[in-house]
Amino acid sequence: MAPKWVMDRQVRLTAGSVVLLGLLLGLVIRPAFQLPSAGIAAGLVCL
DSSP: OOOHHHOOOOHHHHHHHHHHHHHHHHHOOOOGGGHHHHHHHHEEEEE
């Protein structure tokens, strides 16, 4: 049985995935996709 992930790790994985996806979409499609990444990063830094 696999160990359960604690909530903090789940949040970091989700936030990191969204940031990475936003940065990639911003580079490939449109720079405006980077705005949510900046907001999530700012929220993680302020915590």
